[in-house]
Amino acid sequence: MSEQNQESPAKKAKGVPFHIGLMARLRAYFFAGILVTAPVSITFYLAWQFIKFMDNQVSPLVPPEINPQYWGFPGFGLIAVIVGLTLIGMLTAGFVGRFLVRVYDIFLQRMPVLSGIYSAVKQIFETMLAQKANAFREVALIEYPRKGMWTMAFITGRTSGEIGTMFAEDMVNVFVPTTPNPTSGFLLFLPRSEVRVLDMNVEEGLKMVISTGILVPPNRKNADQPELSLT
Incomplete structure (x- = not known):
């Protein structure tokens, strides 16, 4: 009995460092896996949610017969918005487009409440997109x-x-x-x-x-x- 009692603490003492080292290593591997997968997963998740949001906004405006979303083609809403904004930019580049932009610009700037919001948002976007400053x-x-x-x-x-x-x-x-x-x-x-x-x-x-x-x-x-x- 005495020999077993003397040997058991020694065996336990020899096993403790290995046990602690293994758990610390597994813990480090676990957090390293989170560090690698979390940014990629969150990025793709947010991108997918944005695509679904755009599809849900555009799909009700398109008849089901010609809506690619019903054919299993996600991202149609995002593509439609990009194409639509590009076409609007092309139309406003002409004489008629510039005239219409000037008309609604004057109209919004004379609105009592919307004038301040419109002027501030317009100036911010012109500075960021046109890179004037x-x-x-x-x-x-x-x-x-x-x-x-x-x-x-x-x-x-x-x-x-x-x-x-x-x-x-x-x-x-x-x-x-x-x-x-x-x-x-x-x-x-x-x-x-x-x-x-x-x-x-x-x-x-x-x-x-x-x-x-x-x-x-x-x-x-x-x-x-x-x-x-x-x-």
Whole structure:
């Protein structure tokens, strides 16, 4: 009995490290599988839901006899929307199309409630799609909310209009997003000398904001430039 009692703790002690190492390895493999499959699965799921949403919106407008969705062809709604928007863009490029756009533009701008919404949405889409403001793509660092504390911001343009006339120095419009939701934030007006522009693009900056600093883009300045030797 005494020998069995003396050997059993030794056997257990020898088996514990193997057991712990195996469980830790399986746990690491499990989380690695989630890390690999989750982004792909969520991306395809959202894309499929968007395609189904477009099909459900367009299918009631098309007779069943000529609707490819009833033939087992998904994505017809998305294709129809893309083709429709392209045709509308082609029609508005002509003289008649420009005249009609000007007519409903004047009509909407004179509406009491819709004028402000229409003007703001139109200006945002013109800036994003037509790429009229290059400064909109700049990512910068500013000292906020106090000196010595830095935060990431996006330059949206040069301060002009009535606000621009209030300052003697060159000012810029800066949007400070919140983390992890970059759609909300604060609009600040800062001197250009107090804004440090970064080399990263807007997509990399948004990824860093959404990930709360976990995804850090590489330093292109050090990667592109060779190291200087003291000799």
